[in-house]
Amino acid sequence: MTGPAHPSLREIADRGIPFALIARDDTTVELLTGDVVDVDLLADIPLTDAAGTPREVLALVPFRQVRERGFECHDDGAPLRCLIVAERTALPRDEALAQLPAEPVALQDAGFDIADEEYAGIVRRVIADEIGRGEGANFVIRRDFTAGVSTDAATAALTWFRALLEHERGAYWTFAIVTPGHVAVGASPEAHVSARDGVVTMNPISGTFRHPAGGATAETLTEFLRSTKETEELFMVVDEELKMMSAVCSDGGRITGPHLKEMSRLTHTEYVLRGRSRLDPRDILRETMFAPTVTGSPMQNACTVITRHETTPRGYYSGVAALFTPRLTLAAGEATHDLDAPILIRTAYLQDGRLRVPVGATLVRHSDPYGEVGETHGKAAGVLGAIGAVPRDAVAEAAVVVPAPDGDVIDEDAPAPAPRRLADDPAIAELLASRNGRLAEFWLNPQGSDGPAPYAGRSALVVDAEDRFTTMLAHQLRHLGLDVRIAPWDEVTDAQIDDAELLVSGPGPGDPRDESSPRIRRMREVVARRRESGRPILAVCLSHQILADTFGVDLAPLDAPHQGLQKSVDVFGMPASIGFYNTFTARVPAGTTRAGEAEIAADASGDVYALRGPGFASVQGHLESILSRDGMTTLQRLVEQALAPVTA
Template sequence: MTGPSHPSLGEIADSGIPFALIARDGSTVEVLTGDVVDVELLADIPLTDVEGTPREVLALVPFRQVRERGFECHDDGAPLRCLIVGERFSIPRDQALAQLPTAPVPLDEPGFDIPDDEYADIVRRVIADEIGRGEGANFVIRRDFTAGVSTDAATAALTWFRALLEHERGAYWTFAVVTPGHVAVGASPEAHVSARGGASEGAGDRRPAEPGFSTVTMNPISGTFRHPEGGATAETLSEFLESTKETEELFMVVDEELKMMSAVCSDGGRITGPHLKEMSRLTHTEYVLRGRSRLDPREILRETMFAPTVTGSPMQNACTVITRHEKTPRGYYSGVAALFTPRHPESADAAGEPTHDLDAPILIRTAYLENGRLRVPVGATLVRHSDPYGEVGETHGKAAGVLGAIGAVPRDAAAERAAEAAAVASVVDTAAVDEDAPAPEPRRLADDPAIAALLASRNARLAEFWLNPQGSATPGPFAGRSALVVDAEDRFTTMLAHQLRHLGLDARIVPWSEVTDDQIDTAELLVCGPGPGDPRDPASPRMQRMREVVRRRRSSGRPLLAVCLSHQILAHSLGLGLAPLAAPHQGLQKTVDVFGMPASIGFYNTFTARVPAGHTQAGETEIAADPGTGDVYALRGPGYASVQGHLESILSRDGMTTLERLITHALTPVGA
C-alpha cells in the first residue's frame, strides 16, 4: 500500500501536475513530481536553486541540441524540457501494477509515415550516395509509425507504462514522462552515458574513488535479432551472431563511442564485453565502455551527443546525412532522458567539482503522444552490406517491439510461453521448488556455452590497447615531446590523441577550420587526421584547407604524420593517383604489410591512393602497397609518414606498434 503521505499514481495523473515514473532496478518504481522549466542549452539545466543548493532534475534532451556542437539538423523547436523534482518516492513494482489502468488504448488509422518501397529507396541512396562516396561508415535513417489516440494523454501514458512494466524485460529504463502537451513512454535498452562518483566497476579494474572524478560509462548496443515466432533459441541466435554485417556494425559503433570517451575521460576508456541485451521480442549485442572524468555532467552530456547507434559515424557528417535523407525533424528520438541526481555531501568536491551523478538512457523504443497523435520513431543502421528490404524489415520489427510491449498490437503469446518454459527448465530440481518462492527468471541465452563462446571469440579481433587498463607508471617512448593533431571532422582524432599521450607526447587537437599557419609551421609533430568525403573534391573548403596544411607542412621539412583522408592528400601531393574503391572499406579489418612488418589494421575508407602493382618507391618516398591492386597502405619519406588505416581503431590489433614505428620515422632527423 502506498504510504499515507503519497498520492496514488492515478491521483497524480488526475491532478495535472508534471510527473515521471521510472523503473530501473526491476523491483521498484520511482515516482518524481515537480515543476517544468524549458531551457535553451545543456549548460542552462538548473542543477541548483537560487541559493546554490543542488537539486534533482530530469531533462528530456531533443535531437536538435546537436546544434550546440555545430552539427546540422531539422530544427523543430522541441524544448529541452526539465522536470525540477520537488518530490520523489518509490513504490514496489507490484503496488504500481495494481494502481495502473489495464483497459487497452485504441489506435486510429495506424501505419508508417513512409511506405516500405520508399524507405527501401532511401536505403539504396544512402548506400550509394553517402557510404559509397566516403561520407561515412554507417548511418541511421528513421521512419515513424503513427496513429490517432483519443484516450486522455495521462491515462494512455499510465496504461502503456503498465504494459511495459508487466511484459517487457531487459530494459535499462522503463519510464513514462508526462508534462504539459507532451508524453513519452518507453523501455530503452541502452544507457547512452552515465557519470557517477566512486570506483570504476569494470572487471579487473577496481580503482579507488578519487575526489572530483566521475566514473563515466557508455553502453554501445548494435545488431538487432528479431525473435522468431515462438521465441529465440540458441540455434537461431547463433546464425545472427555469426553475421559479418551485425558484427562489424557493433564494432563501428564501439569505435564511435570510444571517440566520445576519449574526449571526456582522461584515461581514454576501456571496453568490456561483448554481452547480449535480451528483451521480450528483440536481442541486441553490446559492449560497455568505462573511463574517468572531472567534467561537469552537463558537459559530458554535451560532448557525447548523440549515440552513433541512432545517428551514424562519423557523428558530425552523420547529422548532415540525416538532414539530407530524413524530411521531418526527429523530435526527441535519438536524444536522451538525463537524470541528474545530487551526490552525497561527502562525495562533492569543495573546489567546484561535479556535484551530480548522471544517468542518461537513449530515447529509443519510445512512444510519444502529442496533440492526440501517437508517434513511434524507429531506425535502421545502414552499412555497406545492407539489404534495403532487410532494413525495411528491421524497422517493422522494432516498431512491433514497441507496439507489442505497450499492448497496442497483439503480443507473441508463443514467445511468452517459451520464456516461461525456459524459466521452468532452468530450475535443476523442479520438484524441490518452494511454491511460495518467486517465479524463476527465464534462462538467458547468453548462458548457453555455445553462445558465450561465439561472443567471446569477437574480442580476438580487437586491439588489446582498448581491452586492457591503460594506466602506466613508465613514461612513453616520446616523453617530453609534443604533437598538434588537426581534426578534419572525424573525432577518431580524440582516440588518436589519447594514444599519442600514451606514447609520451603532449598532444593537442585543433579543428581544420581553426589551425593557423603559425601552428602548422611550429608544431613539433603535426598529425593531420582523418575525415569524411572525397579528397579530390575541388569545391570543399575542408579539402582545400587540408591540402594547404599538408603542402605547407611537407615543404617545411618538419615532422608530419598523416592518417586516412590526410594520407590520401599527402599521396596526391607526391604525385600518386587517387581512386574510389570498388567496394568501400568501412569498418573492414585487414592484415597488410607495412614496410616489412605485417599489421592487422582497421580501415574506414572509400577512396585510396594507388600505384602500379609492385611499385615500392616514388622518388624519396617508400610505398607500402597491396602487391596485386597497388592500393597504398602507408608512405614514408624525409620527415613524414602516413597510413591509410586507423591505427586508433579497436580493429587495429597492431595499431600501437605501427603508430610508434611511423612516428619514430617522422621524428628522425633527415639524413640521420
Template sequence: MTDAGPADLIDLAARGVPFALIARDAGSIEVLTGDVVDVELLGDIPLHDAAGAPLEVLALVPFRQVRERGFECHDDGAPLRCLIVREHRVVDREAAIAELPSAPVPLADPGFDIADEEYADIVRRVIADEIGLGEGANFVIRRDFTAGVTTDAATAALTWFRALLEGERGAYWTFAIVTGDHVAVGASPEAHVSARDGVVTMNPISGTFRHPAGGATIETLTEFLESTKETEELFMVVDEELKMMSAVCSDGGRITGPHLKEMSRLTHTEYVLRGRSRLDPREILRETMFAPTVTGSPMQNACTVITRHERSPRGYYSGVAALFTPRTDAILAGESTHDLDAPILIRTAYLQDGRLRVPVGATLVRHSDPYGEVSETHGKAAGVLGAIGAVPRDRPLEVRADVIDEDAPTADPLPLADDPGIAALLASRNERLASFWLNPQHALAGGGPFHGRSAVVVDAEDRFTTMLAHQLRHLGLNARIIPWSAVTDDEIDAAELVVAGPGPGDPRDPGTPRMRRMREVVTHRRATGRPLLAVCLSHQILADGFGIALAPLDAPHQGLQKTVDVFGQSASIGFYNTFTARVEPGTTAVGDAEVSADADGDVYALRGPGFASIQGHLESILSRDGMSTLERLVASALVPVQA
C-alpha cells in the same frame, strides 16, 4: 526520497501535475514530481537553486541540441525540457501494476509516414551517394509509425507504462514522462552515458536479433552472432563511442564485453566503456551527443546525412532522458556536484495533440539490403507497439529445455549468454581487437618513447582524432587537437609533429573549404620538411601530392579489418575508407616516398624524410597492431628532428 502508495499515481494523472515514473530495478518505481522549465542550452540546465543548493533535474534532451556542437539538423524547436524535482518517492512495483489502468488504448488510422518502397529508395540512395562516396561508415535513417489517440494523454501514458512493466524485460529504463501537452513512454535498452563518482560509463548496443515465434534458441542466436554485418555494426559503434570517451575521460576509456542484452522480443549485442572524468555532467552530455547507434559515424557528417535524407525533424528520437542527481557524499575539490544517468530515447512512444508517434530507424552499412532494412523498421515498431499493448503481443518465450537444470525443474530458463557455446562465440570477438582498449592503460615507463615532444592533431571532422591523440599522449607526446577550420599556419609551424587527421568525403574534390584547408595543411607542412604524420583522408591527400592516383574502391572499406604489410611488418589494422591511393603493382617508391602497397597497388602507407602516412585507423579497436605501428610511423616521421 520517501515511500508512496500506488494510488498516488492515479491521483497524479487526475490532478494534471507534471510527473515522471521510472523503473530502474526489478522491485520499485521512482515517482518524480515538480515544476517544468524549458531552457535553450545544456549548460542552462539548473542544477542549483538561487541559494546554491543542489537540485535534482530530469531533462528531456531533443535531437536538435546537436546544434550546440555545430552539427546540422532539421530544427523543430523541440524544447530542452527540465522537470525540476520537488518530490522523489518510491512505489512498490507489483502494487503499482495492480493499480494502474489496463484498458486498451485504441488507435485510429495507424501506419508509417513513409511508405515501404519510398524508405527502400532512401536506403539505396544513402548506400550509393553517402557510404559509396566516402561520407561515412554507417548512418541511421528513421521513419515514424503514427496513429490517432482519443484517450486522455495521462491515462494513455499510465496504461502503456503498465503494459511495459508487465511485458518487457531487460530494459535499462522503463519510463513514463508527462509534462503538460507532451507524453513520452518507453523501455530504453541502452544507457547512453552515465557519470557516477567520477566514473563515466557508455553502453554501445548494436545488432538486433528479433526472436522467432516461440522464442530464441541457441541455434538461431548462433546464426545471428555469426553475421558479418551485425558484428561489424557493433565494432563501428564501439569505435564511435570511444571517440567520445577519449574526449571526456583522462584515461581514454576501456571496453569490456561483449555481452548479450536479452529483452522480451529482441536480443542485442553490447559492450561497456568506462573511464574517469572530472567534467561537469552537462559538459559530458554535450560532448557525447548523441549515440552513434541512432545517428551514425563519423558523427558530424552523420548529422548532415540525416538532414539530407530524413524528411522531418526527429523531435526527441535519439536524444536522451537525463537525470541529474545531487551527490550525497562529500564533494571533493574540482569534482562535480551531480551524478548523471542518461538512457537513449529509443523504443519510445510519444503522444502530443492526440497523435501517437513511434520513431524507428535502421542502421545502414555497405552490406545493407534495402528491403531487409524496411523489415527491421517494421520489427522495431511492432516491438514498441506490442510492448505498450497497442497491438497484439508476440507469442511469449517458451521454456528452453536445453538450458534447464533437471534437478531444479521449476527454475527460470538460464540466459542464452550462459550457454558455453554462445559465451565462447562472444568472447572470440575480442581476439580480433586492440588490447590497448581492452586492458587498463597504464603509463609507459619513462613517460613513453617520445616523452616531452609536442604534437598538433588537425581534426578534419572525424573524432577518431580524440582516440589518436590519446594514443600519442600514451607514447609521451604532448598532443592537442585543433579543428581544421581553426588551425593556423603558425600553429602548424610551431609543432614538433603535425598529425593531419582523417575525415569524410572525396579527397579528389577541392571544392569544399574543409578539403582545401586539409590540402593546405599537408602541403605547407611538407614544404617545411618538418615531421608530418598523415592518416586516412590526409594520407590520400599526401599521396596525391606525389602524383599517386586516387580512386574509389569497388567496395568501401567501412569498418573492415585487414592484415597488411607495413614496410616489412605484418599488421592487423582497421580501415574506414571509400577511396584509395593506387600505384602500379610492384611499385615500392615514388619520388622520395617509400611505398607500402598490396598486390593490386592499393597504397597502405608512405614514409620518407620527415613524413609518414597510413590509410588505416591505428587508433581503432579493429587495429590489433595499432599501437606498435603508430610508434613505428611516429619514430620514422621524427627522424629529421632527432638527427
C-alpha cells in the same frame, strides 16, 4: 490499512501535475514530481536553486541540441525540457502496478509514415550516395509508426507504462514522462552515458536479432552472432563511442564485453566502456551528443546525412532522458551531480492526440534494403507489442507448465519462472568472447604505464578534419609520451601549422579530390604547407590520400568501401592487422615501391597503405581503431619515422 501519504498515480494524473515514473530494476518504481522549465542550452539546465543548493533534475534532451556542437539538423523547436524534482517517492513495483490502468488504448489510422518500398529506396540511396562516396561508415535513418489516440494523454501514459512493465524485459529504463502538452513512454535498452563518482560509462548497443515466433533459441541466435554485418556494425559503434570517451576521460576509456541485451522481441549485442572524468555532467552530455547507434559515424557528417535523407525533424528520438542527481559526498574538484542518461529509443510519444513511435536501422556497406525494412518493423513491434497496440507473441509469453514433485501440475496461472538467459549457454558465451580476438588489446586492457614513454617531453598538434577518431589518436599519442593538442581544420592557423613539433594531419569524410569542399581545400593547404617547411608530419586516412597526391600518386574510389574493415597488411616489411574506414585510396601500378622521395607500402593491386620519407610518414588505416590489433606498434614506428632527423 493506511493508504500512502502521497497522492495516488491516478490523482497525480487527474490533477495535471508534471511527473515521471522510472523503473530501473525489477522491484521499484521511482515517482518524480515537480515543476517544468524549458531552457535553451545544456549549460542552462538548472542543477542548483537560487541559493546555490544542488537539486535533482530530469531533462528531456531533443535531437535538435546537436546544434550546440555545430551539427546540422531539422530544427523543430522541441524544447529542452527540465522536470525540477520537488518530491521523489519509491514505490514497490507491485504497488505501482495496482494503481495503473490496464484497459488497452485504442489506436486509429495506424501505420508507418514511410512505406516499406520507399524506405528500402532510401536505404539504397544512402549506401550508394553516402557510404559509397566516403561520407561515413554507417548511418541511421528513421521512419515513424503513427496513429491517432482519443484516450487522454495521462491515462494513455499510465496504461502504456504498465504494459511495458508487464510485457517487456531487459530494458535499462522503463519510463513514463508526462509534462504539459507532451508524453513520452518507453523501454530503452541502452544507457547512453552515465557518470558516477567520477567514472563515466557508455553502453554501445548494436546488432539486432529479431526473435522468431515462439521466442529465440541458441540455434537461431548463433546464426545472428556469426553475421559479419552484425559484428562489424557493433565494432563501428564502439569505435565511435570511444571517440567520445577519449574526449571526456583522462584515461581514454576501456571496453568490456561483449554481452547480450535480451529483450522480449529483440536481442542486441553490446559493450561497456568506462573511464574517469572530472567534467561537469552537462559538459559530458554535450561532448557525447548523440549515440552513433542512432545517428551514425563519423558523427558530424552523420547529422548532415540524416538531414538530407530524413524529411521531418526527429523530435526527441535519439536524444536522451538525463537524470541529474546531487552527489551525497563530494571530493575536491568533483562534479556536484551524478548523471544517468538512457537513449530515447523504443519510445512512444503522444502529442495533440497523435502517437508516434520512431524507429531506425543502422545502414552499413553490407546492408540489405529489405532486411533493414524488417529491422524497423521489429523495433516498432518491440514497443507496440508490449503496449498491446499490435498482437503479442503469445507463445513466448505463455506461462511455463512444470511438473510438481508429487506428479501434479503446477497452477498454470502462477507466475512463470524467469526465462533462461541465452547468454548463459556455453556455446553462445564462447561465440561472444571470440569476437575480442579481433580487437586491439590497448582498448581492452587497463592503460597504465608500461615503462618510460618513448617521446616524453615532445609535443604534437593534431588537425581534426571532422572525424573524432582524432581524440582516440591523441590519446594513443599521449600514451607514447607526447604532449598533444587538437585543432579543428577551420580553426587551425598557419602559425600553428608551422610551429608544431609534430603535425598530425587527421582523418575525415569525403572525396580527397573534391576541391569544392572548404574542408578538403584547407586540409590540402595544411599538408602542403607542412611538407614545404620540411618539418615532421604524420598523415592519417584522408590526409594520407592528400599527401600521396602531392607525390603524383593517383586517387580513386574503391570498388567496395572499406568501412569498418579489418585487414592484415605489410607496412614496410612488418605485417600489421589494421582497421580501415575508407572509400577512396591512393593507388599505384602493381609493384611500385617509390614515388619521388616517398617509399610506398602497397598491396598486390597497388592500393597504398603507407608512405614514409624524410620528415614524413602516413597510413591509410586507423591505427587508433579497436580493429587495429597492431595499432600502437605501427603508430610508434610511423611517429619515429616522422620525427627522425632529416639528413642532407
